[in-house]
Each structure stands twice: as structure tokens, then as C-alpha cells.
Amino acid sequence: MGLAPSSYYYQAKRDPLIQLRHDTELRDAIEKIQLQFPGYGWRRVQKFFQRQGKKINHKRIKRIMHDFGLYSVLKRKFKIRTTNSEHSLKIYRNLIFGLKLTGIDQLWASDITYIRIEAEFIYLAAIIDVYSRKIVGWAVGKTIDQILCLRALDVAIRLRKPKPGCIHHSDRGLQYCSKAYVTRLKQAGFKISMSSTGSPKENAFIESFFKTLKHEEILLNDYVTYEDVKKRLPQFIEDVYNKKRMHSSLEYLSPAEFEKSIKQMKKSERPVQKLVDFIL
Secondary structure, three states, X not given: OOOOHHHHOOOXXXXXXXXXXXXXXXXXXHHHHHHHOOXXXXXXXXXXXXXOOOOOOHHHHHHHHHHOOOOOOOOOOOOOOOOOXXXXXXXXXXXXXXXXXXXXXXXXXXXXXXXXXOOOEEEEEEEEEOOOXXXXXXXXXXXXXXXXXXXXXXXXXXXXXXXXXXXXXXXXXHHHHOHHHHHHHHHOOOEEEEOOOOOXXXXXXXXXXXXXXXXXXXXXXXXXXXXXXXXXXXXXXXXXXXXXXXXXXXXXXXXXXXXXXXXXXHHOOOOOOOOOOOXX
């Protein structure tokens, strides 16, 4: 047609006042998302809009978040020691090298972290299903002992009722090697697996949850008393993390949504896609 490409693709510039209004509206919408999910970057924000039926270009979302400083919460390091592996109790062989997961309740990972309040530390023991990233059992207490871990384990067993053969993976901490904890695992039919020395990546999934918990909940709220912890933790773990928070590794579904989709595919006799390949 004899037209220069620049002429063909030319678009009239939008009124700057209209552009500002649209940008402000998008900023407000992103702020509302980040109030509920402070750890969301532009990818999850875009997926959130898509699930609401809103198609917004990722470049525009990135520009707005950059212009208005809408960044996900900053990462911080935590150095409190929660593992004591200096003991003479039996250490179990690592069973997760080369392991591929095809469904839920095949591999659980357990660990302990701390929550700092005004006058003391509170401890959280949690168990995650590695395939779905769902927290299947947890417990909080003022002492870091086997009783705390057993409470979390009993909750997980009661709620999930895993079939014999599920692997329970943990570090070599005294709590997980204790006679009471090992006995409970064996009674429930678990295969016991423990991490290798100096291999923190083997428990990366539960560590990732702990970071999310601290960055998106604990550091952003005033946890002053033990009662504050007992009141807010269930809301975050059960209502936000398990049911609502999207995971990029789960095709931007929450753990609960992901498990629901698995059940639906099984009912329709469709092959369940391997969304998780866990190989070390």
C-alpha cells in the first residue's frame, strides 16, 4: 500500500488525564490484591486478574507496580536454630533421591520454625504434602519438643488418613528421631526418610512455606502475645495459604484448588497430569 510500518501501526496518544485515571484505578486494584497477598509479584497479580475475567497486559502491570512502588515484601533471613542433630538416636536412610511424585499423600515433609513475639519465642511444627503444597498438619507451642511435632503429625493423620507407604521426610532433629515419634510413624504405616548431612535443599518445600508465612503474615502484623499467634495463624494457614494463595508450580492454583482438580480428573477418568516432578 506504500505505507511506512510506523504509519500503519500508529495510534493516537491517549488523553494524559484519562491515562492517569486508568493507571490510578489499576494501582488501587493491585493494592487491594497485595493487602491480602503481600508476596504477590506481577505474575501472580496478572493471574489474579485473569481469574476475575480481566485481561491486563503484563507490561502494564509491571509498569504500574514499578511506578507506584508496589513490590512484594522484602526477604529477610532467620537464624534461630530449631534442629538439634547431635544425638545417638537412630538415623533413617534418605528415600527421596530420584523420587518422582504422581499424586498426593506420597511424600510429606516436616520441619519446625519459630515465631518471635514480644517477650519470647513460639514454635510451629508443620507438615506439607509435597505434591500439592498443602499444609496437612501443624501445631504451635512454647516448647520445641517431640510433643509439638506429634501434635502436628496426629492432626495430619486424622485429616488425611494416608495409605501405608507414604514417605515422611524430615531432618535429623532430636524430635523426629525420638522413640515416640518414630513409633507413631510406624504405627501409621509411613516409610521414614531423613535428610542427608548438610543438605538443606531436601526440605525446600516446607522451608518455602515458612518463608511465605513470615514474609506475608508474621512480619506484617503485630504478633505481641501467644494469643495473637493462636488467633491469626489458623486464618493464614487454612484460609489464605491452603485455600487462596496461588502457586506458580501448581499452574497458579491454591493447594486446595489443585487437590480438587485432581479429584475431578480422577472422577472423569482423565489422566492426571504430572505437575510435580520431585527429583534430587
